[in-house]
Amino acid sequence: MNDQLRTFLQLGDAVIITDDQHQILEINSSYEAITGYSRREILGKTAGIVRTSLTPGHIHESMKEALKAKRPWSGVFINRRKDGQLWHSSITITPLYMDESWYYIGIFRELEQLPSGFYMPQERIGHIQSSLLKVLAISCEIRDPGIESHLVRVRDLTEELVRYHNERMQLGWKEERLSRIASASILHDIGKSGIPEGILYKPGPLADYERTIIEMHTFIGVDIIEKIFNEFNDELFTSELTASRHIILHHHERWDGEGYPHKLAGEAIPIEARIVSIVDVFDALTSKRPYKEKWSEVQALAYIKEMRGTQFDPDLVDSFIQLNKQKEGLA
Numbered sequence: 001m002n003d004q005l006r007t008f009l010q011l012g013d014a015v016i017i018t019d020d021q022h023q024i025l026e027i028n029s030s031y032e033a034i035t036g037y038s039r040r041e042i043l044g045k046t047a048g049i050v051r052t053s054l055t056p057g058h059i060h061e062s063m064k065e066a067l068k069a070k071r072p073w074s075g076v077f078i079n080r081r082k083d084g085q086l087w088h089s090s091i092t093i094t095p096l097y098m099d100e101s102w103y104y105i106g107i108f109r110e111l112e113q114l115p116s117g118f119y120m121p122q123e124r125i126g127h128i129q130s131s132l133l134k135v136l137a138i139s140c141e142i143r144d145p146g147i148e149s150h151l152v153r154v155r156d157l158t159e160e161l162v163r164y165h166n167e168r169m170q171l172g173w174k175e176e177r178l179s180r181i182a183s184a185s186i187l188h189d190i191g192k193s194g195i196p197e198g199i200l201y202k203p204g205p206l207a208d209y210e211r212t213i214i215e216m217h218t219f220i221g222v223d224i225i226e227k228i229f230n231e232f233n234d235e236l237f238t239s240e241l242t243a244s245r246h247i248i249l250h251h252h253e254r255w256d257g258e259g260y261p262h263k264l265a266g267e268a269i270p271i272e273a274r275i276v277s278i279v280d281v282f283d284a285l286t287s288k289r290p291y292k293e294k295w296s297e298v299q300a301l302a303y304i305k306e307m308r309g310t311q312f313d314p315d316l317v318d319s320f321i322q323l324n325k326q327k328e329g330l331a
Contacts, residue, residue: 005096005103014089014108020101022047034089034110036082047106050079052086063093067104070095076111150283151186157279158185164326165275165319184243185276188251191221215260221248246270251277256310274313278304278320281311297324 006026008015014031018024024045032038035050042049051060055078066073074092081087089108096103159182166173192200195217199210206214225244250264250273257265285300295303301324308317 002098004098005105008105008107011107014110016047016106016108018047018104018106020103022104024049025103031108034081034087034108035079041082047104050081052078052080054078054086067093067095070097070102150287153283154188154276154279155182155186157283158182158276161279161316161320161323162275164323165316168319168322169315180243181247181272181275184247184272185279187221187225187244188247188276188280189217189221190224190248191217191219193224194220215252218249218252218261243272246272247276249273251280253277254311255313259311269313271313274316278312278316282320 005017008017009026009028011028012030014034015028016024016031017026024042024047027037027039027042035042037049055076059075059077063073063075072092072094074090077089077091079087079089088111090111091106091108093104093106096105159178162173162178162181165171166178195214199206199213202210222245225241225248247270249261250269253259253262253264253269253273255266255269255274257263282300282304285295285303286297288294301321304312304317305321308314
């Protein structure tokens with residue numbers, strides 16, 4: 001190994017140098033201290049010796065793709081020390097061409113422990129947030145035995161629609177925002193837990209006063225989540241509160257301003273609510289309820305299309321129709 005490569009070993013961070021086959025050629029003392037492996041034990045082994053299955057697969061794939069193309073790559077790994085303990089690191093790997101050979105310089109920085117005692121990757125944070133919101137939504141609507149499947153369908157279809165619309169309209173929304181809208185959608189009707197069953201599941205037409213009570217579920221829902229999120233007092237859920245509040249309060253607004261509770265119109269309605277509005281109506285129409293028969297998907301899609309520009313955002317309707325055609329292999 002030439003002196004230029006050895007210079008990297010003087011860095012304060014953990015450093016590992018591998019060949020083109022990713023076999024370890026050299027490490028520094030910081031790498032020994034973090035991993036627990038001595039230089040003698042690890043030389044000649046592959047760089048995956050400290051790998052665990054806890055690092056999401058897509059991270060490994062993105063790394064392989066970049067290194068195969070001889071591009072630098074950075075990411076976060078969850079690795080395992082020699083003694084079995086996990087360690088979390090930010091790593092940058094840089095390919096270098098020297099002496100007619102390719103080498104890879106990996107620079108690891110052990111992430112400082114958070115107050116909770118460990119580093120948590122964003123993917124796991126998102127999973128925890130989604131799971132807790134699901135449990136919260138189901139717990140508040142436990143009176144309806146079929147509610148869980150409805151809530152999960154709304155969440156899953158919301159995720160499909162928001163991703164498709166983001167790509168079709170080239171909105172440039174980041175992954176965090178896409179996931180947040182999908183996770184928050186499961187709370188859309190949480191306020192119905194405060195509506196009397198006799199009104200909520202009434203098989204016939206509602207009286208005016210009963211409809212007024214039903215419409216109160218948007219305010220009840222916002223009150224519920226604000227109290228719960230205040231108890232969390234945790235920045236993990238700060239952004240989720242905003243998205244959830246928009247969806248709960250406004251998913252019954254209409255594009256033409258004839259909805260409730262505030263008669264907002266057009267783009268004054270938060271886009272999270274406009275998205276969930278379409279998905280919620282579609283799933284409600286295609287599900288059997290005590291007060292209605294099940295519609296076919298064709299009938300429900302025809303209704304969504306008919307309400308384009310009156311009840312629903314026209315661009316979102318177009319995305320929803322195209323998404324369903326794509327799923328059916330017709331697009």
